[in-house]
Amino acid sequence: MNTLTPSQYLPETPPGRHFRAEKFDVGSFFFSGLTGLATLFILAILGVILTNIILNGWSALSWHFVSTIPKKDFFDAATTGVLPMIVGTTIRVFVMTIFVIPVGVITAIYLTEYAPNTSIITRVIRAAVNNLAGVPSIVFGLFGLGFFIHFIGKNLDTLLHHPSAVWGQPALIWAALTLAIMTLPVVIVATEESLKAIPPGLREASLALGATKLETILRIVLPQALPGILTGGILAVSRAAGEVAPILFTGVAYYMASLPSRLSDQFMDLGYHVFVLSTQSPNIDQTRPLLYATVLVLLILTLALNIVAILIRARVRKKMRALG
Amino acid sequence: MGIHRGHRARPLEWLAERFIFLVSLSTILMVFLIFLFVAREALPIFFGGANTAPLQTVLSPEAMNQLSPAQLQAYLELTPQQFATLDRESIQALLQVKQEAQDEIPAQVRSDPDARVNTVEWKYLLGPHQWSGYDKPEYIWQPVGQIQKYNIIPLLVGTLKITLIGLLFAVPLAVGAAIYVSQLARPRVREIVKPAIELLSGIPSVVVGFFALLILASVLQKIFGYPVRLNAFVAGCALGFAVIPVIFSIAEDALSSVPQAYTQAALALGASRWQTAWQIVLPAGLPGVFAAAVLGFGRAIGETMIVLMVCSASVMSWNIFDSARSITTTIAAEMAEAVTGGPHYRILFMLGALLFAGTFISNLIGGVVIQRFKLKLEGKR
Amino acid sequence: MADISLPKITATATAAAGPSARPLIQIESVSLYYGASQALKTISLPLAEKVVTAFIGPSGCGKSTLLRCLNRMNDLIDNVRIEGSIRIGGHDIYDRDVDVIELRKRVGMVFQKSNPFPKSIYENVAYGLRLHGLRNPAALDEAVEKSLQQSALWEEVKDRLHSSALGLSGGQQQRLCIARAIAIRPEIILMDEPASALDPIATARIEELILDLKKDFTIVIVTHNMQQAARISDQTAFFYIGELVEFGPTGRIFTNPTQKRTEDYVTGRFG
Numbered sequence: 016m017n018t019l020t021p022s023q024y025l026p027e028t029p030p031g032r033h034f035r036a037e038k039f040d041v042g043s044f045f046f047s048g049l050t051g052l053a054t055l056f057i058l059a060i061l062g063v064i065l066t067n068i069i070l071n072g073w074s075a076l077s078w079h080f081v082s083t084i085p086k087k088d089f090f091d092a093a094t095t096g097v098l099p100m101i102v103g104t105t106i107r108v109f110v111m112t113i114f115v116i117p118v119g120v121i122t123a124i125y126l127t128e129y130a131p132n133t134s135i136i137t138r139v140i141r142a143a144v145n146n147l148a149g150v151p152s153i154v155f156g157l158f159g160l161g162f163f164i165h166f167i168g169k170n171l172d173t174l175l176h177h178p179s180a181v182w183g184q185p186a187l188i189w190a191a192l193t194l195a196i197m198t199l200p201v202v203i204v205a206t207e208e209s210l211k212a213i214p215p216g217l218r219e220a221s222l223a224l225g226a227t228k229l230e231t232i233l234r235i236v237l238p239q240a241l242p243g244i245l246t247g248g249i250l251a252v253s254r255a256a257g258e259v260a261p262i263l264f265t266g267v268a269y270y271m272a273s274l275p276s277r278l279s280d281q282f283m284d285l286g287y288h289v290f291v292l293s294t295q296s297p298n299i300d301q302t303r304p305l306l307y308a309t310v311l312v313l314l315i316l317t318l319a320l321n322i323v324a325i326l327i328r329a330r331v332r333k334k335m336r337a338l339g
Numbered sequence: 340m341g342i343h344r345g346h347r348a349r350p351l352e353w354l355a356e357r358f359i360f361l362v363s364l365s366t367i368l369m370v371f372l373i374f375l376f377v378a379r380e381a382l383p384i385f386f387g388g389a390n391t392a393p394l395q396t397v398l399s400p401e402a403m404n405q406l407s408p409a410q411l412q413a414y415l416e417l418t419p420q421q422f423a424t425l426d427r428e429s430i431q432a433l434l435q436v437k438q439e440a441q442d443e444i445p446a447q448v449r450s451d452p453d454a455r456v457n458t459v460e461w462k463y464l465l466g467p468h469q470w471s472g473y474d475k476p477e478y479i480w481q482p483v484g485q486i487q488k489y490n491i492i493p494l495l496v497g498t499l500k501i502t503l504i505g506l507l508f509a510v511p512l513a514v515g516a517a518i519y520v521s522q523l524a525r526p527r528v529r530e531i532v533k534p535a536i537e538l539l540s541g542i543p544s545v546v547v548g549f550f551a552l553l554i555l556a557s558v559l560q561k562i563f564g565y566p567v568r569l570n571a572f573v574a575g576c577a578l579g580f581a582v583i584p585v586i587f588s589i590a591e592d593a594l595s596s597v598p599q600a601y602t603q604a605a606l607a608l609g610a611s612r613w614q615t616a617w618q619i620v621l622p623a624g625l626p627g628v629f630a631a632a633v634l635g636f637g638r639a640i641g642e643t644m645i646v647l648m649v650c651s652a653s654v655m656s657w658n659i660f661d662s663a664r665s666i667t668t669t670i671a672a673e674m675a676e677a678v679t680g681g682p683h684y685r686i687l688f689m690l691g692a693l694l695f696a697g698t699f700i701s702n703l704i705g706g707v708v709i710q711r712f713k714l715k716l717e718g719k720r
Numbered sequence: 721m722a723d724i725s726l727p728k729i730t731a732t733a734t735a736a737a738g739p740s741a742r743p744l745i746q747i748e749s750v751s752l753y754y755g756a757s758q759a760l761k762t763i764s765l766p767l768a769e770k771v772v773t774a775f776i777g778p779s780g781c782g783k784s785t786l787l788r789c790l791n792r793m794n795d796l797i798d799n800v801r802i803e804g805s806i807r808i809g810g811h812d813i814y815d816r817d818v819d820v821i822e823l824r825k826r827v828g829m830v831f832q833k834s835n836p837f838p839k840s841i842y843e844n845v846a847y848g849l850r851l852h853g854l855r856n857p858a859a860l861d862e863a864v865e866k867s868l869q870q871s872a873l874w875e876e877v878k879d880r881l882h883s884s885a886l887g888l889s890g891g892q893q894q895r896l897c898i899a900r901a902i903a904i905r906p907e908i909i910l911m912d913e914p915a916s917a918l919d920p921i922a923t924a925r926i927e928e929l930i931l932d933l934k935k936d937f938t939i940v941i942v943t944h945n946m947q948q949a950a951r952i953s954d955q956t957a958f959f960y961i962g963e964l965v966e967f968g969p970t971g972r973i974f975t976n977p978t979q980k981r982t983e984d985y986v987t988g989r990f991g
Contacts, residue, residue: 040611040613042613043611043612043613043614044613046613046617047519047523047612047613049515050515050516050518050519050523051519051523051524052515053511053512053513053515053516053519054515054516054519054520054524054532054536056512057512057513057516057536057539057583057587058532058535058536060539060580061535061536061538061539061542064542064546064547064550064580067550067554068546068550118362118365121358121359121362121363122362122363122365122366124359125359125360125362125363126363129356129359129360130363131798132798133798136364139367140363140364140366140367142703142706143366143367143369143370144366145702145706146370146699146702146703147366147369147370148702149634149637149638149641149698149699149701149702149705150373150641150695150698150699151640151641151642151643151667151694151695151698152641152643153641153643153667153670153671153691153694154373154377154641154691154694154695154698155373156670156671157377157380157670157674157687157688157691158372158373158376158377160380160674161376161377161379161380161688162372162373162376165380165679166376196369196373199366199369203366214835216831216833216835217835217837217838219793219796219831219835220831220835220836220837220897220900221837221847222793222796222824223791223793223824223828223829223831223901224824224825224828224847224848224851224900224901224904225821225822225823225824225825225848225851225852225904226821226851227349227352227821228352228356229351229352229355229356230851234847234851235837239838253541256543257541257542257543257544257545257546258543258544259543259544259545259643259644260643260644260667260671263671263674263675264674264675286543286545286546286644287545289545289546289549290545290548290644290647290648293548293549293552293553293648294552294647294648294651299553303553306549310545310546310549313543313545313546314542314543314546317541317542317543318538318541318542320541321537321538321541322538325534325537325538329534349819349821
């Protein structure tokens with residue numbers, strides 16, 4: 016029989032040869048290095064932005080700064096503060112979560128637990144969620160203006176016989192609702208991810224004991240999914256806190272004499288304040304430190320939320336591995 | 340006996356299921372409503388309802404009787420409901436007001452040959468026109484003054500310029516990093532780098548815009564030495580920063596979904612990690628990476644604050660070192676000044692509708708590509 | 721003992737007359753289809769009360785599928801169609817107006833891979849009880865203790881009832897799942913290869929447990945381990961590619977089978 020041995024078609028390997036590389040693989044090294052550099056570059060950008068803002072903003076940051084309501088002249092260092100902006104940002108985000116978390120969690124439950132995979136409606140719902148995720152933030156602003164303010168708000172005023180516009184104008188509630196629609200996909204995706212991570216064996220065990228599907232979801236599945244839902248909520252909050260475009264027409268104001276107290280009030284906002292000051296202040300050198308401090312407050316807020324969400328997610332993943 | 344009761348025994352359960360289903364359907368409703376209400380404000384433009392020419396054929400109040408109610412209503416630009424509430428005297432008063440407004444137009448404008456142009460007609464929205472005072476046909480977006488120019492071409496060009504620069508900057512970096520993190524890096528490194536890049540997406544775009552405005556613009560000016568400090572190039576780079584995390588996470592996810600079996604087979608044959616990544620994983624994961632770029636494009640087009648803070652002037656030019664206005668920044672910057680219901684307002688909404696349609700399509704494409712890609716991977720298993 | 725107050729299903733209660741009690745579970749001409757492919761082919765099988773019946777056969781022969789029909793867990797799978805009837809205590813469980821939830825209270829299941837809830841040991845056992853309305857803490861305590869004793873786990877966990885169930889070993893977790901299932905006093909317990917993921921010592925304990933449980937419960941167990949079937953079951957059914965080949969007293973099946981296929985399987989010629 017004629018059997019082909021490896022030495023007949025591969026180059027000769029001298030006996031006693033160690034498994035060392037023949038020559039240095041330049042190509043692999045070069046391209047691996049290139050991609051590594053790309054990664055490093057991205058991280059460097061992150062580092063530069065963060066460092067720059069922290070270094071420049073730290074000096075003007077103080078307890079007084081974050082707890083004072085400023086007078087109209089924002090640049091008087093003695094009386095300036097960002098409290099109303101912090102309050103405005105926080106309240107609008109808080110009202111948003113009241114709407115977005117229930118709707119997002121319920122939709123995610125439907126998609127994971129109830130929706131038949133082959134149904135067209137399921138696919139359409141998923142497509143709708145994906146599309147919501149891709150809509151530009153300014154379009155949400157336009158939607159808020161055209162739907163909430165000019166349609167719902169205006170009709171509400173007519174219904175309630177208001178002589179002048181109360182709901183038919185930019186307001187906290189409309190901005191919060193607009194943000195809720197905008198961040199809905201974030202909550203849905205995070206909740207779905209946590210629901211899918213629960214092993215199906217748990218659901219089967221519950222059903223085999225005579226629980227209904229709803230009981231299984233409420234007693235077994237949801238409690239397990241809570242950290243994931245929390246992550247989704249935090250990510251939604253962080254995203255909404257930093258967004259300015261959707262609130263431009265739906266409720267933000269540059270200066271309000273008092274803190275917002277009703278849902279129909281307008282509000283100040285950290286991001287918006289930064290935007291207005293950076294693009295419209297006459298003497299940028301004078302305003303520089305205060306601007307940086309304001310930016311720093313916004314950054315601390317959003318980054319802290321993001322880091323908390325990432326940490327929760329990492330802990331949940333570890334726990335799930337123990338379960339599965 | 341005990342086991343006979345059927346689902347009728349649990350009405351609460353049935354009700355809860357229906358409720359859950361309805362809430363989920365609301366997502367479809369939302370997408371639909373967004374498009375509906377944005378387009379609704381813009382619709383009159385599409386149906387030729389508005390006329391922005393400062394000089395129009397004026398009807399005197401005396402001529403009122405010669406016109407049909409429908410003609411009067413159209414001339415006064417009122418809705419049927421509003422027209423129905425007016426009595427004869429009110430109509431006369433309105434006609435009077437309109438005539439006086441016409442008389443108040445300064446002589447300069449009267450003599451301007453463009454004074455009779457309805458600037459929201461499609462040929463003016465899209466095509467170049469030689470306006471008085473200019474020596475050749477130009478594309479101009481200048482919605483202020485008596486003769487408002489609404490050509491949207493400079494906005495489209497601006498959007499494309501900035502977006503393309505952003506993608507040119509972001510795609511190689513993000514995809515390169517995705518390859519590194521999913522294929523080449525040690526697991527320890529992966530665990531740190533992935534969340535770190537995700538953190539970049541946690542920086543609000545206002546902050547990135549702020550950074551670009553204050554620092555990046557000056558730095559790039561020192562490097563490249565262009566005359567205009569705040570231009571499309573700076574905006575594009577900053578936009579790239581913001582888009583990198585989006586492209587990175589989708590591309591990394593796609594590359595990681597390529598079955599381990601392929602990687603292990605290649606490595607077992609003696610390929611290096613790079614060769615495996617470049618020759619096996621990347622081609623297999625290409626649709627996913629492509630989808631990442633498409634979705635990054637959609638995100639870049641929709642970005643507002645960064646470009647708004649960096650650029651301000653609307654200049655029609657392909658030069659990347661000139662300033663530029665994108666569709667999003669125009670809407671954001673000018674909506675506050677636009678009269679509700681007026682032509683400027685409606686054109687801005689029209690731009691919004693266009694933007695929505697554009698991102699809708701690009702997201703659809705990206706989504707379909709990813710779905711097909713994932714199905715192909717599962718089918719192969 | 722905690723009284724759940726459900727009317728019991730017994731074969732004798734539904735027997736019209738006559739000395740021989742009707743079987744508790746009557747499977748008649750049952751066929752099951754996943755889409756177009758047929759997984760079970762007209763199976764007819766009587767299962768007696770308070771007896772351990774084993775379903776044996778090579779992989780893919782349909783024994784687990786048939787088991788899951790008995791508590792309608794197959795309802796959870798898309799695209800499944802069932803013909804024929806399965807009567808438990810005289811009632812066809814696939815009847816239109818049967819409440820599946822009620823059925824599953826009477827027919828419990830223990831799975832191949834133990835699946836305790838990520839709760840405490842106590843809460844795992846109490847889950848089914850709470851589900852069906854038992855709230856009195858003293859009654860719950862008593863029921864939990866009784867179940868854990870009956871599944872031979874009480875001595876090992878009585879001092880840490882409120883610690884996480886996930887901290888138990890594989891064998892302990894499976895006994896916990898058994899305790900959880902018997903806590904609600906089903907008449908029938910279905911076991912789908914309960915010991916296949918366990919080491920020999922843990923397996924032996926489960927087998928001991930089953931022999932003990934059959935005093936109070938009717939048990940149907942699917943196993944791919946013939947020796948196990950021989951050790952613990954009273955009746956054995958041998959399945960092959962969706963068909964019931966032979967059914968009878970365990971002793972006879974293993975020593976004197978009437979079908980050649982049965983003989984080939986039990987002597988290890990295939991499977």
